[in-house]
Amino acid sequence: MDESKPAGIDSVAVAAGCERTAEGEQCEPIYLTSSFRFADAEQAAARFAEEEKGNIYSRFTNPTVRMFENRLAAMEGTEDCIATSTGMSAILTAVLGICSAGGRVVAARRMFGATLNLLTSFIAKFGVDVVYVKGADAEAWRFAARGRAELMILESPTNPQLEVCDISAISTVARETGALLLVDNCLCTPVLQHPAELGADLVMHSCTKYIDGQGRVLGGALCGSAELVRGRLFPFLRCGGPALSPFNAWILAKGLETLPLRIRAQSQAAAGLAAWLEGRDEVERVHYPFTEDSVRGRLARAQQSAGGGIVPVVVRGGRSAAWRFINALRLFSITANFGDAKSTVTHPASTTHSRLEPEERAEIGISESLVRLSVGLEDPRDLQKDIERALRAVA
C-alpha cells in the first residue's frame, strides 16, 4: 500500500478498491451486466487472445466483483483475491485448481459440515487421497502429509466448536512437505485474524456470514499471492463457472465497510455473554477460547485480536433440553446462518452437521446438547435477558 495513504483496517475497509465513473458518484457503482461490448471484431479477438486487457464476460471478470476482490485482498494483506458464488464454491475452486489424482488433501477433522462432505463424498471420487487429522496436533499434519500432499485445509477457530489450530506451526509443516495451506477465516474475518501473515498460502471466506453481515446474499472468496490466485485458481473459475453475481459483490463490498465496527461489537458482546453463561447451572460448558486461561486460549490470543461473535453452549439434558432452549429464545432466530446483525441460533447436530455419522459427530465434539449462538447487534442486556428466560424453560 502507498505509504501516504492510511493503512488502518477501518480506513482500508471503506476505501480500498473503490473505482468511480466519470459521473462522480459517491457510492461505488454496480455493473449489472453479463457481457461487455467490443468496439470492433478486432478488439473482440484481441481480448479473447489476451493481447488486450479488458472485460469480456462476467463469468470471467466484472468491475464490481473486482472492486470487492481488491478491497478484501487489501484487508487480508494479500496480493490478490478471487470472489466466488458461495463459500463452498471457493473451497471447490481451491481443490480443483490445486489438486490432482494421486495427490493428497490433508484436512482438519473439525470443520464446517459441507466442507467435510465435499471432500469425503466428491473429491475423493476423483482419485485424490483425503486424510483427516486432529487440527491442534502439528505433528499429525506432518505425518499425514508425507509424500504427496498438495493441499492442507483447516478452519481456525472452527465452526461450531471454536477449536483453535496453530496456523504458524501448520504453515511450517506445509512448506516443509511441499503442500499449500488453505485457512478458512470465516469466523474471524480479516478484522480479527490475518492467516496470510501467519504463513497461510490461501485465505478462504464464506462471505455469506460476517462480510455480508445482514443475512442477504451468498458469496465466497480466496485470497493469496497473484501467482497462485490468478495463475492457478482463476483459470478454473473462468471455465468452471462459480462466479459471484455483481449485485452480490456490491452488497459484500458495502458490507466490508462496516465489518470492523460490527465484528468488534459482536465479539465484545459474545465475550460478555460467554462469561455470564459459564456461571449458569443449566449450562454444562461454554466454549469461548479467547478468554480462557488455557493453552488454546493463549493460542487464540496470539493469533486473533478478539474472540468473534459465536458462543457455543453445551446445555444440560441432551437434545431435548437443547431444543427446548432454542425454541424458548425470542431474540435469536433459528437459522443455519450466522454473523448476521440479528442474533441467530443453531442446533449443529441436527442441521449443519446432520449428514455426518453419529460417531463422526461425537469425534469432532458436536454433541446433541451443543447449541451455537451467533451474537448480533442487539443490546447485549436484552440478549442476556432472553437467554436467561430460555434457560429457565429448560430447567
Ligand SMILES: *Cc1c(COP(=O)(O)O)cnc(C)c1O
Ligand atoms: C458457511 C460456511 C462455509 C460455506 O459457505 P457458504 O457461503 O454457505 O457456501 C464454509 N466454511 C465455514 C466455516 C462456514 O461457516
